[in-house]
Amino acid sequence: MNNLWGIENLPYGVADTPDGGAQVVTRLGDDVIELATLANSDNMRKWARTFGHSSLNPFISQGRSSWSAARAWLQAILRDDKRKELVAAATKPLSEVTLHLPVQIADYVDFYASEQHATNVGSIFRPDGAALTPNWKHLPIGYHGRAGTVVVSGTDIVRPVGQRKGKDDPEPVFGPSVRLDIEAEVGFIVGGETEVGTRVSVDEAGDHLFGVALFNDWSARDIQAWEYVPLGPFLGKSFASTLSPWITPMEALESAKIALPTQDPQPLDYLRGDGLFGLDLQLEVRLNDTVVSTPPYKTMYWSPAQMLAHLTVNGASLRDGDLFASGTVSGDERDQRGSLLELSWSGKEPLELPDGTKRSFLEDGDTVTITATAPAPGGGRMALGEVTGTIQPARES
Structure with a gap:
C-alpha cells in the first residue's frame, strides 16, 4: 500500500457510480472505497444515506460528532479482518473513477x-x-x-x-x-x-x-x-x-x-x-x-x-x-x-x-x-x- 495514503489519512472525495450517479468515497493507497456501498453492506443505514450523495455537504452539515463517528467506523471496518470482503466489494482502482468537486461551495x-x-x-x-x-x-x-x-x-x-x-x-x-x-x-x-x-x-x-x-x-x-x-x-x-x-x-x-x-x-x-x-x-x-x-x-x-x-x-x-x-x-x-x-x-x-x-x-x-x-x-x-x-x-x- 502507498504509505502516503494509509489508514491514518482517509480523505473524502466524490466519484462516479456505475448507475451514472455519484457518492462519497475515500482513498486508501491507490484505490478508492465507495462509502455508501460499504455502509449498506455493513448495515450502517445512517452512513449509507449520508454518503449516498453527489457532494459532501450533507455529511458536513452533521457536525463534528458525526465527523468523528464516521471516521471511527471507517477505520474500524478497514482494520477488521472479518469484514475484508465487504471492503473489497466497495473498492475500485483510483485510475478507473472520475472524481468531482467534492463540496458544493457556499461562500x-x-x-x-x-x-x-x-x-x-x-x-x-x-x-x-x-x-x-x-x-x-x-x-x-x-x-x-x-x-x-x-x-x-x-x-x-x-x-x-x-x-x-x-x-x-x-x-x-x-x-x-x-x-x-x-x-x-x-x-x-x-x-x-x-x-x-x-x-x-x-x-x-x-x-x-x-x-x-x-x-x-x-x-x-x-x-x-x-x-x-x-x-x-x-x-x-x-x-x-x-x-x-x-x-x-x-x-x-x-x-x-x-x-x-x-x-x-x-x-x-x-x-x-x-x-x-x-x-x-x-x-x-x-x-x-x-x-x-x-x-x-x-x-x-x-x-x-x-x-x-x-x-x-x-x-x-x-x-x-x-x-x-x-x-x-x-x-x-x-x-x-x-x-x-x-x-x-x-x-x-x-x-x-x-x-x-x-x-x-x-x-x-x-x-x-x-x-x-x-x-x-x-x-x-x-x-x-x-x-x-x-x-x-x-x-x-
Whole structure:
C-alpha cells in the first residue's frame, strides 16, 4: 500500500457510480472505497444515506460528532479482518473513477496570511515604502471571492480577458491577460451553520473546521493591478480557482498541528485563545513537471482559527460548504515563494526551465501542479490531494 495514503489519512472525495450517479468515497493507497456501498453492506443505514450523495455537504452539515463517528467506523471496518470482503466489494482502482468537486461551495473567502508573501508583494509594488501595510499584523486581511468559479483539480483554465493598463500605456486596453499567475494555497472547508449576527470565537473554530484541501487561486496580475484600487481584487481573481478533489479531515492532521510564529504586536482579544495552531504542511509547486517552489505552510502568520473568527466577527454567518483559503504560501527563501510574481520578482528575474525556455508568468499550454505532505500519526508522512490545471488560450468571444 502507498504509505502516503494509509489508514491514518482517509480523505473524502466524490466519484462516479456505475448507475451514472455519484457518492462519497475515500482513498486508501491507490484505490478508492465507495462509502455508501460499504455502509449498506455493513448495515450502517445512517452512513449509507449520508454518503449516498453527489457532494459532501450533507455529511458536513452533521457536525463534528458525526465527523468523528464516521471516521471511527471507517477505520474500524478497514482494520477488521472479518469484514475484508465487504471492503473489497466497495473498492475500485483510483485510475478507473472520475472524481468531482467534492463540496458544493457556499461562500468563498481568500485571505493573505503569509507574512513572507505579503512582504514580497509589498516590496515589489511599493519599493520605496513599507512592505507591509499598517493593518497587516492586526487582522487577517482577506477578500470575498466567487464561489461559482471554484473548479475541481484537472479542469483546464481558460486565459481570462479584461482591462489592463501597463505603466507605458496611455490608456487602458482590452484583451487576454499577459501576466497570468498561480497562488499556491491551502483551503479550509467549513461546516456548522450559524445565524446572521452571531460570531465564532477562535476556541469554537475547531467545531466548524471540517477539513483541508490544496488550492490554486489563479490570478491575472495585470487585470488585478488596474482594477484593485480602491476596492481590491475582482475580475483578476474571479475567473477560476482550483480545489483538490480530496478533503483531508482535520482529525487526520492532529500530528501536523504546531505553534504559530510569534505574533507581535499581540492581536486584539477576539483573535486570542486556546484554539490557535499552525500546520506543518510542506507544499511543492511544479510547472510543466519542473519543481519551481517548495512553500512551507508552517511559516504562516495567521491561524485558521483566527481567520474563521475574523471572518465572522462582524456577524457574518457560516454555511455548510463554506470555503476559505490561506492566501499564497511563501517561505523565507527564494525557492519557497508560492507565486510566479514573487519567483520572477514581477518579471525582472525570469525562471529558466530545463528546456531552455523562461517564464515570468504562465503561457498557454503550461500545466501547474501543487502537492503537499504532512506528518502522519506514528511517524512518516501523509499526502494531501494534488491540485492541477492547464492553461488554455483566451476565447475570442
